[in-house]
Amino acid sequence: MPDTPDKPDPIATARAHWVRAGWGDVADGMVAVTSVMRAHQILLARVETALRPYELSFSRFELLRLLAFSRTGSLPIAKASARLQVHVTSVTHAIRRLEDAGLVRRLPHPTDGRTTLVQITEDGRRTVEQATATLNDEVFADIGVSGADSRTLAAVIDTLRRSAGDF
Missing domain, CATH: 1.10.287 (Helix Hairpins)
Structure with missing residues (x-):
């Protein structure tokens, strides 16, 4: 503007x-x-x-997308928290909301009784694929700056994140 x-x-x-x-x-x-x-x-x-x-927030979308990308469609809750770079409490809240919508389910870990897995459902997989297509079309395809500016912006932010110890 x-x-x-x-x-x-x-x-x-x-x-x-x-x-x-x-x-x-x-x-x-x-x-x-x-x-x-x-x-x-x-x-x-x-x-x-x-x-x-x-009926998704971006944080719930990110969790569904992470699960859809995983080879098995499931991850330990603590691993999902680490990969999304948010506190496990936030992931647990997102899981609860996604469970209520039938998009994920919690499962006991098959070999570690202390760990709970979160797994995407078929409804969750369909929803995240449709939501991803919408985001790609309506947001990611044109964020309001050129592709070159988008890459420059991401590079500058990467520098900030690196200096903060983000990776």
């Missing part, structure tokens, strides 16, 4: 305030953080709109 007299860029305005307040030396960092946060809101809204017909 271009900056117009009727609709100024709030982040540019915040930058000007930061500089006037004497924090010009950190204004670039504030702008970067605020921009990423706003971009997250924009993209999440688009993803949630695309997933609404499937």
Whole structure:
């Protein structure tokens, strides 16, 4: 959305305030953080709109997609938590919601009585395939920047993630 007299860029305005307040030396960092946060809101809204017909949040979609990609269609809950980079409590909550919808089921681990597996159902597999096609068409095919800019953005974010110890 271009900056117009009727609709100024709030982040540019915040930058000007930061500089006037004497924090010009950190204004670039504030702008970067605020921009990423706003971009997250924009993209999440688009993803949630695309997933609404499937009654899925993005976190539940990610779990279903992870299970669909797994060779057996199932994973230990702790492994799903680690791969999705979220706390096991969040994964357990997503599993509960997906179970209620008949998209996954919990199973005892065949060799480790301390571990519970989460397994995608056939309904879950159909749902995630349809939801993936919708996300590919409605969001991922055009996120609002060129393919080259998308790759550059991902590379810059990779640098941030690496410096934070994410991988």
